Amino acid sequence: MSRKARRPGKRREAGRRQGKGRTRRQVATDILILSDGTVLAHNLTPGMANVLHKVNPKDETIRARASRDRKERH
């Protein structure tokens, strides 16, 4: 059975706002910098990917992920 058939139709209004009183959301990335300069990251957020890309623009893994941030809105 397809997902569309099994999932109840609770389509949400695009761009719907949450209440003004909500608390600020926390985002977190864990970073481990090795002695040789290698940077390992977990839960990499778009913002942190951009920061790491600026630190080392030659890192292909980060570059590919930082470029995905261009359309992000935060």
Place this chain on the structure above:
Amino acid sequence: MGLCRAGATARVFSVQVEVGDELELIPTFAIALSGCDLRCDFCLTGAASWNPRAGEPLRPEALGHRAVAALAGGARTVMLLGGEPTVHLPAALELVAAMPATAKLVWKTNAHGSEQARELLDGLFDVWLADYKFGNDTCAERLAGVRNYGGIVRENLLWASQHSELIVRHLLMPGHLECCWRPVAEWLAAELPGVKVSLRPAFWPAWHADRHPELRSTVPTKESARSLELARALGLNLIP
């Protein structure tokens, strides 16, 4: 109550847009549920994954709203992960129901669930992003505290390959190239030829990794290079 110690109330310990996963999935709106049925000593999120009471109670409708906003802001997928989301299957199903119908949903799993669990998940997720962590049951029992790991995971991977898109992820562990990566790679080449394989060499010694001498460091560069050579020699379909 089993090893996961999960109760009736599912909790969430992280909700955010992330870009650390496979390129074809990111940016992803990642929702991480607390609790897991494995006890991987090297778990990056051990504190929350081993504790199903970590985080905040799951509120599907609110997360549905946030998913809509994230997708509108550029996220390409919505990912449910853990811990291990299977241990909160009823809540996970509620969460799916609250997601936008057109959202591309990713089920990030350790592939260690039961036959009953996977049948309930049939048709709900567009992509299964499944770990195949250990190449033998001895390493699985020593490092993750589970028996009969390999058979269960292989059965789930074969099933998932028939029921959704499948990406198999292997976290390369230092000192485990021959005992874990090689058997995993050889099995994938033989039984799931062409399946997308995500080889992750960025192991880091988190949580209780120091209980195991070989896991007290990152993967040596040479070992990482050899793991890639093996993957290429076997013709695996590696994805970034």
